[in-house]
Amino acid sequence: MNFFQIISEIEKVDPEVYDRLDSRRSVFKHMTGLGQKLTAAALPLAVGAIFNKVYAQTPVGAGVNDVLNFALKLEYLESYFYNNRTTVTGLSSQNSAALALIATDEANHVTFLRAVLGNNAIAAPATTGVFDYTAKGTFPTALTSANTYLAIAQAFEDTGVRAYKGAAPLVMTNKTVLTAALNIHSVEARHASHIRAMRRAGASSTTPAQGVPASPYTTAPKSWIVGNDGGGPVPGTTDAIYGAGNNSNAPSGITFESEANTTQGGVALSSSTITSIAFPSGSTAFSEAFDEGLDVGSVARIANLFSVTGNYFG
Amino acid sequence: MSTTPNSDLLLQEPRIEQPLYTPIKRRSFFMYAGATAGATALVLAGCSKSDSSVGMVNVGSGDAGVLNYAYALEQLEAAFYTQLRNGNYYTGLSSTSAERQILDDLYYHEVIHRDFFKTAITAAGATPIKALTPNFANVDFNSRTSVLNTAKAFEDLGVAAYNGAGQYITSSTYLYIAGKIVSVEARHAAIIRDLTSDNSFVGNDIMTITSASNSGVATNNSPANSSLERSLSPSEVVATANNFLADGSKLDVSGLR
Structure with a gap:
């Protein structure tokens, strides 16, 4: 084997081969002007600056900052909620540990989004007096009863997944912001899945994953969303979390359907169209297999249920 | 430089x-x-x-390339959940057990994803890649540990793959559809991880909780303490996925960039 010949051939085909072999180099693509002297070890501190730089250099829709600040408000709503978990009674130690893991993630998301936004970030909301987790008395035991607490947690996580999904097309002109948004989106979905398992097995369970789903899903939900989730954990109040969005300002080619939607990209999904295997009669898999996004306005209306002023989220 | x-x-x-x-x-x-x-x-x-040699399956480039890339990964997942149904681990599960119902749902979901992509790619005027031949020689379908660890690898890989490929999609419609699927994959990943070990639905191996990302995804520079998913570039994904594909079905993703 002639190594030199191979290298030469590769060079002819792909002159950037060595650049791409060095994954750290990709980081520096966004750092022109910041200097390339930064070492990999210094990167975490510099990432906020990188994002600001990218944002400043990339002509994007004026809405990107607004979208990110909206996401930041939602993360504060979640983060403060999980910080209040210590007043809840009736949780197994396993479930308390899970909530601590989620609390860390949400606090990290707040920190990250603040770094991305830099000076454009909103002021941090006060830890009291901004959010009302009882939703003006609708859930009086929001921060004391384990079952109520987990129901609200599911509502927040499922809403968060829909919010990031709906917002992704709004930031797709900035690939760095898009990738970050997607990387938060899937983490919220992991949280939602686990919270649902906790509710399925019961707040005091030590083995949430072994909870058996049962209908109605509002009391023993699957880890994914079945139809409209029966109106959510508190039907009558949480229906909008699983309902259709407002399409008046939807990006081109996008319709914010309810979670019960079974037509994707113009393809109707059912046991009549997916015939490679046999589905059980009445299978709900066709709605479960796809989550749906929501527009910012619809998410704001849901989140404002938990705003003291009723309009923190716009 | x-x-x-x-x-x-x-x-x-x-x-x-x-x-x-x-x-x-x-x-x-x-x-x-x-x-x-x-x-x-x-x-x-x-x-x-x-990557360009004869016998590999080239997913192509552009939006159609991303769709075929997703189709390939969904084929792999669907094949896995199909095959495990014949193994002693699955057949030994009580029909009312959580694990059996979860594995059934994942089988249905992944088959739907696979067949959806084949139809959608054709509808978009592009050509779907061929039906891939998996190679699960290293999976013991009689072993709970082997099956669940493989499922965990596939689900985590799928999430990281969708997240890493989002930046290559130019159509907001396709980006949105990919988003609809990836969150379901993340829901799968979380419960499968919990089945292997309680409360492993999140972890630093898949998220930047305590250490920063070192992924090859050009736009993924997540710092430590940010709790972002560690998305992976197409070449990083197929380095794993190709281990589960037979010769002649291994993926060439060099067109995705």
Whole structure:
């Protein structure tokens, strides 16, 4: 084997081969002007600056900052909620540990989004007096009863997944912001899945994953969303979390359907169209297999249920 | 860094005795190193070149390429959840057990994803890649540990793959559809991880909780303490996925960039 010949051939085909072999180099693509002297070890501190730089250099829709600040408000709503978990009674130690893991993630998301936004970030909301987790008395035991607490947690996580999904097309002109948004989106979905398992097995369970789903899903939900989730954990109040969005300002080619939607990209999904295997009669898999996004306005209306002023989220 | 790639030095096959006193460009360095670093580079260069070789399945480029990339991964997942249904682990589960119902749902979901992509790619005027032949020789379908660990690998890989490929999609419609699927994959990943070990639905192995991302995804520079999913580039994904695909079905994703 002639190594030199191979290298030469590769060079002819792909002159950037060595650049791409060095994954750290990709980081520096966004750092022109910041200097390339930064070492990999210094990167975490510099990432906020990188994002600001990218944002400043990339002509994007004026809405990107607004979208990110909206996401930041939602993360504060979640983060403060999980910080209040210590007043809840009736949780197994396993479930308390899970909530601590989620609390860390949400606090990290707040920190990250603040770094991305830099000076454009909103002021941090006060830890009291901004959010009302009882939703003006609708859930009086929001921060004391384990079952109520987990129901609200599911509502927040499922809403968060829909919010990031709906917002992704709004930031797709900035690939760095898009990738970050997607990387938060899937983490919220992991949280939602686990919270649902906790509710399925019961707040005091030590083995949430072994909870058996049962209908109605509002009391023993699957880890994914079945139809409209029966109106959510508190039907009558949480229906909008699983309902259709407002399409008046939807990006081109996008319709914010309810979670019960079974037509994707113009393809109707059912046991009549997916015939490679046999589905059980009445299978709900066709709605479960796809989550749906929501527009910012619809998410704001849901989140404002938990705003003291009723309009923190716009 | 941009040096001129087609210098005479690079085009000709150098003679050993010749170039030591010639100014060596950085990119030429590995030609002369001959040691560990150079050998590593050569191995990687070899892989890169073989991506174009006969017998691999090229997913293509552009939005159609991303859709075919997703179709390929969904084929792999669907094949896995189909095959496990014949193994002793699955058949030994009580029909009312959580694990059985979860594995049933995942089977349905992944088959739906697979068949959806085949139809959608055709509807978009593109050509779906062929039906891939999996290779699960290293999976013991009679073993709970082997099945669940493989499922965990596939689900986590799927999430990281969708997240890493989002930036290559130019159509907001397709980006939105990918988003609809990836969150379901993340829901799968979380419950499968919980089945392997309670409360492992999140973790630093898949998220930047305590350490930063070192992924090859150009736009993924997540710092430590950010709790972002560690998305993976297509080449990073197929380095794993191709281990589960038979010769003739291994993926070439060099068009996605």
